Amino acid sequence: MCDSCGCDLTTNHHSHKTTAQVIDVHQSLLAANDAIAAGNKAHFEALGIVAINMISSPGSGKTTLLEKTIERLQGQIKIGVIEGDIETDRDAQRIRAKGVPVVQMTTGGACHLDAAQIHKGLHLLEQEPGGDQLDLLFIENVGNLVCPATFDLGEHQRVVLVSVPEGPDKPAKYPKAFISSQLFVITKTDLLPYFDFPVAEATADALHLNPRLQIMALSAVSGEGFEAWLDYLRDITKNQQG
Amino acid sequence: MHEMSLVQALFTQLASLAADHDKHRVLTVTVAIGPLSGVVVDSFQFGFDILAAEHSLTKEAKLIIINPPATFQCLQCGHNQIAAVRPDSCPQCHETLLIAEGGDAIILNQVEME
Numbered sequence A: 001m002c003d004s005c006g007c008d009l010t011t012n013h014h015s016h017k018t019t020a021q022v023i024d025v026h027q028s029l030l031a032a033n034d035a036i037a038a039g040n041k042a043h044f045e046a047l048g049i050v051a052i053n054m055i056s057s058p059g060s061g062k063t064t065l066l067e068k069t070i071e072r073l074q075g076q077i078k079i080g081v082i083e084g085d086i087e088t089d090r091d092a093q094r095i096r097a098k099g100v101p102v103v104q105m106t107t108g109g110a111c112h113l114d115a116a117q118i119h120k121g122l123h124l125l126e127q128e129p130g131g132d133q134l135d136l137l138f139i140e141n142v143g144n145l146v147c148p149a150t151f152d153l154g155e156h157q158r159v160v161l162v163s164v165p166e167g168p169d170k171p172a173k174y175p176k177a178f179i180s181s182q183l184f185v186i187t188k189t190d191l192l193p194y195f196d197f198p199v200a201e202a203t204a205d206a207l208h209l210n211p212r213l214q215i216m217a218l219s220a221v222s223g224e225g226f227e228a229w230l231d232y233l234r235d236i237t238k239n240q241q242g
Numbered sequence B: 001m002h003e004m005s006l007v008q009a010l011f012t013q014l015a016s017l018a019a020d021h022d023k024h025r026v027l028t029v030t031v032a033i034g035p036l037s038g039v040v041v042d043s044f045q046f047g048f049d050i051l052a053a054e055h056s057l058t059k060e061a062k063l064i065i066i067n068p069p070a071t072f073q074c075l076q077c078g079h080n081q082i083a084a085v086r087p088d089s090c091p092q093c094h095e096t097l098l099i100a101e102g103g104d105a106i107i108l109n110q111v112e113m114e
């Protein structure tokens, strides 16, 4: 605390010349992003959409999970997807091949999606056939377990995914993604016989960070654990619309 | 490096504060970075130094980073601990499941300008 002016600057290097002025701001650096995120959320709700933000390292199986989910929920829940990648629209092409509305947002180097990109993406999605009457919107974030966790997109649910080959230490090493998520999905459980991945350890570490976290384990290849995932999706879309 | 996005947001705020108050030089900037914010303080400082050097408004600006603590509430007995790093367990009942409150903010607290 500065004795001269009572400001909470911890150094005494600042002068009290007449021209210098200390301005109290106390505003989040994320304020601009968060305001747009709140707008996105209102927009989702006006359209009756539940939005899920999917966060994981590259290659954890996000796009594969979406492909299988679209197949399994066809005719039950109207799904749309916003794909985030640094470059290319390959993931969007994979999703489009499944016959659902999708837009690709490329960040051009940025390691995360922000709320403004989702705002833009949502308007682009509305122009796609069927994109104006969705129940469930998946946002596949840029593959990165660190940076996307800081940026609220206006989603209702945040899902963090870790695949079996990545190892069980990810919750402990990347806490923010686990603290800020509602659901943790362990993917590629068909590979458990080949990797040292004690599910109990990963689960305990994740719950230690966030005792409210819901946890499931599944495989897009064998289909193991898929029913619980589909039930979760049916449940959150029912709650939103009901 | 999402710290760079945050530093850019900071510089946008600094430019508009300077314009609002008719100031031309930023002397000190105080930013509070919570322990659960997911921000690497060194990366933030690094980004700040790069961007500060690029603008005459901030060429001499000093960044002061403060680390406010978070509150960790015991899931079992409700006991609150205030700490900068996550405690292993509750000192009252030894429960290991603690819910973090706060500590995830990244706040521009104060700016000194002339």
Ligand SMILES: Nc1nc2c(ncn2[C@@H]2O[C@H](COP(=O)(O)OP(=O)(O)O)[C@@H](O)[C@H]2O)c(=O)[nH]1
Binding pocket: A056, A057, A058, A059, A060, A061, A062, A063, A064, A065, A143, A187, A188, A189, A190, A191, A218, A219, A220, A221, A222
């Ligand atoms: N064994 C196995 N491989 C999977 C599974 N899900 C995805 N993969 C593979 O993991 C790789 C990366 O998957 P992808 O969905 O593109 O990951 P993303 O980067 O998170 O979108 C691909 O080669 C997939 O075929 C799974 O459940 N089991």
Ligand SMILES: [Mg+2]
Binding pocket: A062, A063, A064, A091, A140
């Ligand atoms: Mg993908």
Ligand SMILES: [Zn+2]
Binding pocket: A111, A112, A146, A147, B001, B002, B003
């Ligand atoms: Zn980053």
Ligand SMILES: [Zn+2]
Binding pocket: B074, B075, B076, B077, B078, B079, B090, B091, B092, B093, B094, B095
């Ligand atoms: Zn306790």
